[in-house]
Amino acid sequence: MDVQFRYTQEQARSVTGIGQEAIRHWRKYVPYLATKSGKAARFSFGDLVGLAVTRELTDGLGISISQVHVGVESLFHTLAAQTVIRPGSIALLQNKSSLLIGAENQLGMLTQTPAALVPIDPIIENLRTKFLNGLRLPPQSVLPFFAEAVSQ
Structure with a gap:
């Protein structure tokens, strides 16, 4: 049984800090x-991460969505395919592609063209x-194996 939470547009904007106009503008390119779009639209957790990464690129680094829209589109599809982040x-975005890489990878071997790197851990935190309304909980320790759903 695959249980995945879905968030409304209002919830997505609220937790990512992205305004309605920004998302509306991004929809033209991505x-x-x-x-x-619309009232029935729902976002997965991976979508929220993708929105937050896009916000870091546009607001934090000042990169225009029109310059990286293909890479951002690729990132959303990559995140949608992930069951666990x-x-x-680290999100590695180029103007025409993206990768979700582990911190252990050697970045120099991955790309020979300019790229933006956005660490995912601070975004998830x-x-x-x-989501917890500012309640600070100790971080969960990393499991030595991937969690897997079991049925009874």
Whole structure:
């Protein structure tokens, strides 16, 4: 049984700190986001991470969505395919592609063209804090294996 939470647009904007106009503008460039419009639109946790990474690129680094929209589109699809986002993951975005890499990878071997790197752990911690209304909990220790659902 695959249980995955889905969030409304209002919840997605609230926890990521992205305004309605920004998401509306991004939808013009990112087809993945264009499919998530209207009152019935729902966002997965991976989508929230993708929105927060996009916000870091546009607000934090000052990169125009029109310059990295193909890489951002690729990132949303990569995150949608993930069942677990590993601790230490880094989003590596180029103008035409993206990768979700582990911190243990040697970055120099991965790309020979300019890229933006966005660490995922601070984004997940920020989302976690906002979901818990600022309640600070000790971080969960990393499991030595991947969690797997079992049925009885």
